[in-house]
Amino acid sequence: MSDTKNMKLFSLSSNHEIAQKIADAAGVPLGKLSSRQFSDGEIQVNIEESVRGYDVYIIQSTSYPVNNHLMELLIMVDACVRASANTINVVLPYFGYARQDRIASSREPLTAKLVANMLVKAGVSRVLTLDLHAVQVQGFFDIPVDNLYTIPLFAKHYIDKGLTGPDVVVVSPKNSGVKRARSLAEYLDAPIAIIDYAQDDSERSQGYIIGEVEGKKAILIDDILNTGRTFSEAAKILERDGATEIYAVSSHGLFVNGAAELLDAANIKEVLVTDSVLTESKKPKNVQYITASELIGDAMVRIHERKPVSPLFKFK
Numbered sequence: 001m002s003d004t005k006n007m008k009l010f011s012l013s014s015n016h017e018i019a020q021k022i023a024d025a026a027g028v029p030l031g032k033l034s035s036r037q038f039s040d041g042e043i044q045v046n047i048e049e050s051v052r053g054y055d056v057y058i059i060q061s062t063s064y065p066v067n068n069h070l071m072e073l074l075i076m077v078d079a080c081v082r083a084s085a086n087t088i089n090v091v092l093p094y095f096g097y098a099r100q101d102r103i104a105s106s107r108e109p110l111t112a113k114l115v116a117n118m119l120v121k122a123g124v125s126r127v128l129t130l131d132l133h134a135v136q137v138q139g140f141f142d143i144p145v146d147n148l149y150t151i152p153l154f155a156k157h158y159i160d161k162g163l164t165g166p167d168v169v170v171v172s173p174k175n176s177g178v179k180r181a182r183s184l185a186e187y188l189d190a191p192i193a194i195i196d197y198a199q200d201d202s203e204r205s206q207g208y209i210i211g212e213v214e215g216k217k218a219i220l221i222d223d224i225l226n227t228g229r230t231f232s233e234a235a236k237i238l239e240r241d242g243a244t245e246i247y248a249v250s251s252h253g254l255f256v257n258g259a260a261e262l263l264d265a266a267n268i269k270e271v272l273v274t275d276s277v278l279t280e281s282k283k284p285k286n287v288q289y290i291t292a293s294e295l296i297g298d299a300m301v302r303i304h305e306r307k308p309v310s311p312l313f314k315f316k
Helices: 016-026 066-082 111-122 135-140 151-160 175-188 229-240 259-265 293-304
Strands: 007-011 033-037 043-047 055-059 087-092 126-130 145-148 168-172 192-196 208-210 217-225 245-253 270-274 287-290
Touching (some): 007 016, 007 293, 016 293, 033 066, 043 066, 055 293, 087 293, 111 135, 126 293, 145 293, 151 270, 151 287, 168 175, 175 192, 175 217, 192 229, 208 229, 217 229, 229 245, 229 259
Parallel strands (some): 007 055, 087 126, 168 192, 217 245, 270 287
Antiparallel strands (some): 033 043, 192 208
């Protein structure tokens, strides 16, 4: 039986749906708080129950509107510090700004590091997140960071659908995602392929495939589904080269700037994402959601009980 008596869980405004599912999975009710914006955009947070001496877990995806959700999180952390919480653990199903993890050209900021500094300075004791854009972002924090992986969840979904073996190919739509594709392919006992481009990716339709896709069912995989352009253009290339069915999977479905229309026009049979982001944007007709709440809830309880989180990295 889980010992969660000294644990309190709060949901901020970005994704109440996954927060409630996480609370149910962990067996801990959501705490009472209020959050509102004044007419000029200032945010006020009030914790409506005592947190003194408790280990507090705050659930907040820093998705659109990113800056509002990030500021709300920082204010909540400060409130917990001033209310004498024992530890303050931030649960980020989606970590916005994680893509700005390197300096690609002169005079660029390292914004992922800046956000890490802000969270640590505010008083965060630990971060629990899901599929960081790049694992090195963990090193930007001077506190423990647990990065959970969604690949085992996706693997179970496709195994249940019978998408395994040599008739399936897992495809990275860009060469930077090869490790992710290989990880899923190992679970599915399938080969991988990579879509690469002659020079830059300004002409996505000019891409070519490294690997064999003809006559196979192809699963495109990426970590963030933003505008849908990467998957849409990759699907055209796969169709051109003879893939019989095309699926797409991504950890975080943002669906911005007409992504739904692009994906609906592409020959993609299913778009699979987790519920890490709650968006009001239009979503493609063939989207399927898979919950990450049980994974996150299990990890939270393990952290609270000082048990290893590593068993959660494996397929069950």
